Amino acid sequence: EPEVTQTPSHQVTQMGQEVILRCVPISNHLYFYWYRQILGQKVEFLVSFYNNEISEKSEIFDDQFSVERPDGSNFTLKIRSTKLEDSAMYFCASSPGHMNTEAFFGQGTRLTVV
């Protein structure tokens, strides 16, 4: 069964460092998303990506964040200068369409900023 895969599963970084979280969405999907979940809280939308550009982003997705689809398979989230409050689980998701279709989630990357 096709699935969304994310690497690494756990990333520890020092405050101020750049991190890149990687995702391989399901191959025939067209819409890609990043969400985050702070420990014990609900899942929050960060950004959606379609046709090689951002289609929507939340207030959380400020200038420190960027996304990229560098080739036909990978979808990355970069945090330029990490802060302690960026510590969270980051989930990548993909869907075949954007209306009335479920999003399939990866297993997540746990980011710990120290």
Place this chain on the structure above:
Amino acid sequence: GESVGLHLPTLSVQEGDNSIINCAYSNSASDYFIWYKQESGKGPQFIIDIRSNMDKRQGQRVTVLLNKTVKHLSLQIAATQPGDSAVYFCAEKGNQGGKLIFGQGTELSVKP
């Protein structure tokens, strides 16, 4: 403002009983709803969805009910099993984009 905190509503049931998990959604314009199950350390896993033109949908052992009048969703799990223990989130999607807005989550604990 948005509530923040570490406390999740919890539901504890006996194995074999039926479970009902409730969710209030925020946007009356939302037209698609999904229930996700999240096990510890894993990503959200799709359980069942429902469109706003329906008020009930059944899957295998699960039923989702939608009440648009009061913006309320519920997930019913029949014959709950220990493997159903997880956090359950409802999510809504609007008619202008693909982002999902998640609810706070309910932790389901099934006692054998």
